[in-house]
Amino acid sequence: MQKQSTQTDGRNTSLMDKPHGDADCWPLSGKPYFYAVIDKLKHYQPIIPQELSEKLPTTTISAKIVYRGKVWDLLYLGGEVTKRFGMELWGKFMTENNITVGDACVFELMEGSSKSRVIVFKVQVLKDDFPLELVEKAEGFCKNNPIDLD
Template sequence: MAHSAQSSATPSIELHGDEFWPLSGKPYFDVILTKSHVKPIYQMEIPPKLDSVLPAGNSVPMVLSFGEKSWEMTFSETKRLKLVDRHSWKSFVDDNSLKAGDGCVFELISCDSTKVLFKVQILRGDIPAELMEKYSNEAEKPIVIQ
């Protein structure tokens, strides 16, 4: 009896070794990357749900850790948003070959007034078009700071 092959339209996610671990219960946020996160404007916002645990300020030092590497950057707070420095975020995106449709989980490992450290998990894969459209409708619009 022949077995039918799986449809090529089935989403797939590549998992690699020690890149994944159970969350520890510390604060975290997750995001499915859209075009505005990875090109051409390289914009990343830390969601308001972390406002109560993150320090406020104009240029707060932050480190993203993935695998054996770390990226030093800053985030700045406006009246409504915490935005990550675009140049440093671009380096993280480029160094990890991130693309629209990839997912990232940012777990807050440590936080004080001098530095914020996030450990990042990257989920690479094809996100179903319906889900991407949901995120794209809002996320593709550049954030206007007034």
């Protein structure tokens, strides 16, 4: 697939890897992934779990996250004890995409290995916007109404 990108307002726009059009959610491809629910406790920053970070470089390198057909340039802090993205650029991504506490982000590793100079994650954002008046009635949202997996 040919990748095309242009620079606009500090962001790269891209035609890279958009098999599902503008859909916000799509099936995962089978590549390594992790998810994080945005919360204040972790200072709004997703922590990359060891199962995935052990496959990535142990130094700070460039990272790209692809969301809604656009590419954001970040830093991956692989040399830190807690593997994560650089806070300033991650915060810019959150602000530009109105990501708030309670939202979940699914990060699928599209390109990258322990020897990579750049890693690429495709991101899905699942908004925490379930109507409060329906929470108690919804399947799986309370202890008296658990999710049944059988």
